[in-house]
Amino acid sequence: MRMVIGGRAQGKLAYLLRNTGMGFFQVCDGGTCPLDQLPEAPVVYNLHLLIRRLMEVGRDPADFITQLVEQNPDLCIVTDEVGCGVVPVDPFQRQWRETTGRICCRLAQQAQRVDRVYAGVPVTIKLERVEP
Amino acid sequence: MFTLVIGGAASGKSEYAESLLCQSPAKERYYIATMCPFDQECEERILKHRAARAGRNFTTIERYLDLSGLRLPKGCHVLLECMSNLVANEVFDPMGAGNATVKRVLEGVERLAEQARELVVVSNEVFSDGEDYDPSSLYYLEQLGKVNQGMAQMADRVVEVVYTIPVIHKGGVL
Numbered sequence: 001m002r003m004v005i006g007g008r009a010q011g012k013l014a015y016l017l018r019n020t021g022m023g024f025f026q027v028c029d030g031g032t033c034p035l036d037q038l039p040e041a042p043v044v045y046n047l048h049l050l051i052r053r054l055m056e057v058g059r060d061p062a063d064f065i066t067q068l069v070e071q072n073p074d075l076c077i078v079t080d081e082v083g084c085g086v087v088p089v090d091p092f093q094r095q096w097r098e099t100t101g102r103i104c105c106r107l108a109q110q111a112q113r114v115d116r117v118y119a120g121v122p123v124t125i126k127l128e129r130v131e132p
Numbered sequence: 133m134f135t136l137v138i139g140g141a142a143s144g145k146s147e148y149a150e151s152l153l154c155q156s157p158a159k160e161r162y163y164i165a166t167m168c169p170f171d172q173e174c175e176e177r178i179l180k181h182r183a184a185r186a187g188r189n190f191t192t193i194e195r196y197l198d199l200s201g202l203r204l205p206k207g208c209h210v211l212l213e214c215m216s217n218l219v220a221n222e223v224f225d226p227m228g229a230g231n232a233t234v235k236r237v238l239e240g241v242e243r244l245a246e247q248a249r250e251l252v253v254v255s256n257e258v259f260s261d262g263e264d265y266d267p268s269s270l271y272y273l274e275q276l277g278k279v280n281q282g283m284a285q286m287a288d289r290v291v292e293v294v295y296t297i298p299v300i301h302k303g304g305v306l
Binding site for chain 2: 003083086094107114125
């Protein structure tokens, strides 16, 4: 599993597609995809929005995402790095930031590779060398 | 050695900072807690952090204001968490330093760095979200930003924690 993270509109998805040779048809958008089944696409985009939508309908996002990664250990996950602003007044927003952060911490620990995209420029912040 | 650890909400910065301070053996480890428990959510947060620290042999000192007045045994190991709370207390509390926050807080950090053999200060990345903040929040952001910059100048190492992954901004490989 690999992750591409960074701020909003930094070119994260474009970088991932360029880097892997994949196309838009292989991307599942977490902001719009159905929630009644696990996405099967090799790329899950907008994970932070998927987490929020699951929370809004009262589902456990951690559980959903664990299943997602188990189903596809080679999954590519693209997410906005949220949680870098002033603590929001709205309790749901606070909960969402916290939940997204904790899930992303766990995913980053599991991931073989984590890239952070800043103004379109990728910086690899984690890379596990796999023995052939 | 003074290490500044910065990260966003739920980035794993506390866990990282604690493990950093626990890497080297120490007789005395102090944890300076700056969060004032003014509601239940704060209390729960404090309990969660306390549970995470349990068994790591920290003596907790609650210090919401006036860092420079704190005296610790020379050569001890110190973790201060979190600078974002201390600055908020100094800026907004009627007993706080108010307009002199940046100067007073940085003096306090300097005193700590002189007394401690190992000092780790945790601060918060709160500057990268495009919200429309009210003037008092903007003022607070300005003060915390200045404190972070001042600490980074003093620090031997500056580490940003990104979803548990340390990204070194100053001071080379740990």
